[in-house]
């Protein structure tokens with residue numbers, strides 16, 4: 001469960017978020033849209049705890065999985081080294097879930113490849129797996145399918161639908177109008193606040 005109430009954030013004189021409130025319940029798939037520079041990434045960084053809001057409340061129940069807009073990977077480490085590194089950070093004993101996700105996203109052949117030799121789309125697949133491998137209760141995904149080919153894009157939504165059915169709360173930043181049908185709730189960020197619509201087509 002994620003609850004956000006009246007969050008404000010300014011950078012200097014630029015007031016990016018001016019009273020943003022949002023809820024994502026277990027089993028709810030929430031989309032956040034808005035123009036470039038509207039403040040979507042800023043909001044997700046605040047929800048993940050990476051950035052402090054100037055004011056407002058953020059309450060998260062359960063573990064977070066955060067897939068940031070720009071991969072957090074190290075170009076010199078291999079895919080498998082990333083898995084091991086994140087497994088330690090997440091205190092995971094097994095990598096089964098990460099391996100299953102990698103198989104489903106179709107990059108199992110790159111385990112021993114350094115990230116700097118991966119394509120942009122494959123790097124983004126790894127970024128997504130790193131955010132999901134500990135089975136978080138609350139997923140914060142910032143344009144998670146950037147650079148994905150069509151098949152992988154569809155696979156991403158299939159995985160999201162399964163996680164929603166398993167009771168995970170999911171917040172996805174999206175640019176694509178045709179994603180709307182997959183969501184339960186859509187928040188449009190405009191002039192620093194939300195306009196919310198219940199779309200409910202996703203089920």
Ligand SMILES: Nc1ncnc2c1ncn2[C@@H]1O[C@H](COP(=O)(O)OP(=O)(O)OP(=O)(O)O)[C@@H](O)[C@H]1O
Pocket residue numbers: 011014016034035036037038039040041042043
């Ligand atoms: N660390 C920062 N310091 C100063 N300004 C920032 C910082 N981070 C974001 N901004 C500004 O805040 C505004 C919102 O940026 P943000 O990245 O949140 O937008 P966005 O909606 O995610 O955009 P996009 O769709 O292009 O990814 C922009 O004007 C940006 O320049």
